[in-house]
Structures are given as structure tokens and as C-alpha cells.
Amino acid sequence: QVQLQESGPGLVKPSGTLSLTCAVSGGSISSSNWWSWVRQPPGKGLEWIGEIYHSGSTNYNPSLKSRVTISVDKSKNQFSLKLSSVTAADTAVYYCAREEVSSSPYFDYWGQGTLVTVSS
């Protein structure tokens, strides 16, 4: 059973950089899956941030692309998110998820989510 666990600071200052890591267990990050970040502001809907393949290929949400970097560390079986120049609007629960793409893309495993608050 694949499990994902997000970790990182719960509080980030405005204009700073949000950094999160997603540790993958029960499966290999080098499998034929993409690995995504999704966020959800308090009381609002889901927003896809971007994804990475173990080769390092990435796709990003156009609205966040200029501020987002997603990377992968195969030796640690984890992937990471960096979001720069954050504002209060970036306050959200951040989820990491595995994307199955063998037939069609869908998110089959999710982390529990971690709340990141942007505040001074």
C-alpha cells in the first residue's frame, strides 16, 4: 500500500519561500507514475500546482509557474515543492498525490495534507 507524507514548516513569512517535502513509502518514486502537489485554501476548492516524473520532467499550473519548482530525490524516495514570493493568498492545506497514468491520469493516493500559513 503506497503512503505519502508531507512535511515542512507550518508558518512562512510573506515574500518568503514555502518548502515542502513528500516522502513516499510502500512504492518506488521511480515507478511509472507522476507525482503531484495540490493545495486547498481554507474553506475553498482544490487547486493543482504541478507534477514531476522521476526523470525530472515537470508540468506546472500556468497561474503559478513563475513561482513554483518541483524536484525529485530518488535516493530518498521523495519529491519536493518550492513556492517563492508567497503572500497570504498562498495559505492553504498542501497535499501531495500520486498520479496513475497507465490508462488515464488520475490521483489514486494522497497524503494527509499539511497546513501552511503565510503570516508575519
Added chain:
Amino acid sequence: QSALTQPASVSGSPGQSITISCTGTSSDVGGYNYVSWYQQHPGKAPKLMIYEVSNRPSGVSNRFSGSKSGNTASLTISGLQAEDEADYYCSSYTSSSTRVFGTGTKVTVL
């Protein structure tokens, strides 16, 4: 990219059937059979309910079904139960190789 459009809320009595719509464009919902649906209970991570428009993952009740016509996908919950009360989101692959979620629908069991 714009979020897919869903009704803010849908309600029904136990045992009834309800349908949630998810409207996009020919660049996402209408262009591919790559629509998936997720259930989210308060404080919990989303759970996959439907993938590839109408396929159910193992373990998901057959009371949940999906379909698509043109640029609009739909999720139907039949035999509504109290445990179905949750938020539901659709998602689609896009022509830009990105993913987009719907605005979300709150399902209330009366």
C-alpha cells in the same frame, strides 16, 4: 486555466439519486475521456471515486457512477446514504498537459 464549473450544492433525501455536473471546455473535459471524481470529507484528504469518466476503483460502491456528454461530465450517486454527505470535485486532463479541478460541490443528505 479556469476551474471546471460545478454547482455549489446539491441535496437529496436518503435513498434518492442525485447528479453533480462538471462543465469545462473542448480543451479539457470535452477533449479527453480523462475525467475523475473525488470525495472529500471535512478535514480529510480527497478520495478517488471515479476515473476515466465512468470507471470505479476497487472498493468504491457501485452506487457511484459517472458519464460525459460533450463538455460536461456528471457524477450520479444513487441510493443516497448519510455517509455520502461530503464535498465532491471533478478533475480533468487538459490540452496543455496540465490538470484542472472543478469548483466543488457540497452534497447534503436531508
